[in-house]
Amino acid sequence: MAQRVLVVDDEPNIVTSLRFLMEREGFLVEVASTGPAALAALEREAADLVLLDVMMPELDGFEVCRQIRTRPEWQTTKVVMLTAKGRDVERERGIALGADCYVTKPFSTRELVERVKGMLQTG
């Protein structure tokens, strides 16, 4: 059974590219453009991995990550944080909140794909 990836970003073009990359690897891709929508999508069906943008209206990526980590049933879900803000403090904050990986935009598509695949195989 194909593994599920949830793509969360408010930039439609970035969502388009991520969906393309993930689907090409054979994952089932779900998308959300806001934090609450992402949590709602997870409620409907848990994902194996979340590609989570940090800067979003209403609920930012850090907060979504924190809420994911409070739910026991989502403990196995991998969280990859994507951000256009590359400061070290933010990377550390993301890791501290329970993110598995922190990727700075713009990113290399190959590297991102390799990482996602690696995390899902070992997980």
Add this chain to the structure above:
Amino acid sequence: MLDAWSLLLVSSLYLAVLFAVAHYGDRRADQGRSIINNPYIYALSLAVYCTGWTFYGSVGRAAAGGVAFLPIYLGPTLMAALWWFVLRKMLRITKAYGVTSIADFIGARYGKSGLLAGLVTVIAVVGTVPYLSLQLKAISASIAVILAYPELPQPGAVPGASFWGDLALYVTLLMAAFSILFGTRHIDATEHHQGLVAAIAFESVIKLVAFLAVGLFVTFGLYDGFGDIFSRAIAAGHGHLLTFSGTGTGYADWFAVVFLSGLAILFLPRQFQVAVLENINERHLNKAIWLLPLYLLLINLFVLPVALGGLLRFPGVGVDADTLVLTLPMAEGQRALTVLIYLGGLSAATAMVIVETVALSTMFCNDLLMPALLRVPWLRLNERADLSGLLLAIRRGAILAMLLLAYAYFKVVGASYSLATTGLVSFCAAAQFAPPILFGIYWKGATRSGALLGLLAGFGIWIYTLLLPALARSGWLAAEFIEAGPFGIAFLQPQALFGLAGLDPITHCLLWSMLANLALLIGWSLIARQSSYEQLQASLFVDVDRLAGGPHLWRGTARVADLRALLARYIGPDRAEQAFARHARARGLTLPADAEADPDLITLAERLLAGAIGAASGRVMIATVVKGASFGPDEVMAILDEASQRIEYSRQLEQQRAALEAAGEELRRANQRLTELDHMKDDFLSTVSHELRTPLTSIRSFSEILLDNPDLALAERSQFLGIVVKESERLTRLINDILDMSRIESGRMEWYLTECDPVMVIEDALAATSSLFHEKAITIERHMPAEGPTITADRDRLMQVVVNLLSNAAKFVERGQGRVRVVLTVQPDRLTVGVEDNGPGIPADQAEAVFEKFHQVGGNTTTKKPSGSGLGLTICRRIVEHFGGRIWAEPAAPHGAAFRFTLPLAATGAPAAEPPPVAEQPASRAS
């Protein structure tokens, strides 16, 4: 009613109570818990102004002249308004320089002139004698009236002449004994007489209570209230007493008495004593300024009713009006009230006598006798070991002598004037002190010789126009002296001097004496030169707030032992020792006998000496033990210069300190601002980097996807390439905006000013954005004149603003439903451009925030929307403001957002034009 023995008993008891009060006051002062250190006691002590003359004489004067008794109290009331700066300055001077009397004050101001102080003392003594005699008369008369009961005293008639004379002598001696006991406890006149002041305040209460009691008794006991008395008096033909014209005095006299009593409240020796010398804290003035007028009001409340009541009660009998206060209750057999009133009169008179004689005896001793005695070599006073006993003896002798003099005056002149007039004679003498003091504390140029001449002239005129005529009336001088002038020279008639007839004698004297006094003081000061020491003292007085405690006036050296020995001779060894010990303690010094005295100690010694023997003599005495202390004119000026330089220097230091502080504050603010700017720059860079990374992410991702997937379907490929192009454009816009922003903010933006028509600018902007409108099928409405006024602006920047507003509008309206109105209105001074859409609109609380950098509607600055740099509106605002206009957002009707901006037109700008009728045009027609 009361026999002589009962009266004696009552009087003795009262005086014993008074003595107890004084003793208590002194004891508390010794314990350091002063009872007079409050404004109420201070104000009550000032009420020593109300003497036996007020107590008995006001009613007498009211019975003859109606409201004419009033100006004597209006003067002080008006003067009180000036206290807060005149009296306050006198207080500061007195405290700063250890002044001991009014004579000392004037002498010290004019170069510590012993001659001037002596003259002031003579004037004060001579001028006060009639006033003292007045009190003796008041007390004696009140006793005589009580003893003569049930007979009533007739005007002018003296009951039992021989007994009367004796009675006054007893009263005189008793008063003298009492004053001596009260007033000469210590030799240092700069010390406050706390017990004395307490007793005076107590007496002020007694006389007020007594007078209110008789007032209430007459008004509500004998009659039926004020209205009753007044209406009956009018019915009995006394109505003229209630009007100004019925007073028998003209405006000139009225004014003269107001003026005179206004000066008296400050310059009578006893008023100077209680108001200035006995003041403990200058803050007490604040309350006294209204408390004293209140006291005067209360004590005068019943004067008219009692006077009218007396006139009604004894019609045609002709009772001496000066005793009405006493005779009214006596006639009704009111024994207790009579005693109370007697005590009231007694307290009014004793208070005045005690304070006056204490003040005068200090002056007499310090400023007249001691300076003279010290100059007599064969007395060898300089060699006497302890002079303090002698000083006390002189003061006590002076008190006795003064009262005996008053008794003599009473015997000689006593009957020739009423109580009130005799008081005004003394007021006139005291008024002579006003010019040298008032000019002395405000005008540095007033000179010793000017003050001396002015005082001499004023006093001379007083003697000639008031004292001599009084003696003449009593038969001691030929009566034609008054009528025809000396040697028959009418021109020199003492009460119509130089032909000035028709004035009241008091007004007449005041006019001429003040004129001469002022003219000589001012005139002579303008032409005479001041000695350098005078200049020094003048500066110390006029600039007391700046200079007090400043310059050390003793530069020479003196041995502590010499100073101590000198001081011990005049104020006694114990008090000298105490004073030195206090000085040493305060400065943490030990003062061995052979040590050199510091300048402060010398100044202190001079102050103490001045307290005992007057400023002029104190100075001379100190000079005998201080070596190298003689003041040449240059040296005095140097001291003064040094003082003023020091003041100037510290003023400059103060200015520099203030400037430094201001600069420091400015730096601190600048630093804070820089820190804020730094944070803003950080935030800005972080936001910019985020804004740049977002399109870059899409561009890189799709480029790599296209690169890694050569087998993509054509449709997908062109979709991805389209995204790359769009995001590249976005990136370019963003970079342009950032550059614009940075150029505007740093002032490096280049503006190309041309004359342009705003209508054309808007049309061009519409053309540039037509594809956006076309794509979403948006309807454009133009509300513009065919041709606008010519403005001078940067055409491209203006177009940038309109394009920005139009693109925003296009972005927010619904596809297919969109409607955008462009409005241009022209007013005389400005034109307004509006871009209105029918999109979702902007919440009112966001209307200003949208102009902030990277702000997007519906979230905070970290929120993203697909397109727009977040800088467009900020740039628009900068551009519009650069041209002197303003830009704002508001709701549009019926819904949507309206952005409007104004541009100012030159004053001679185009006439106002109404927008033409609505012209709807589909977007596609915009070229």
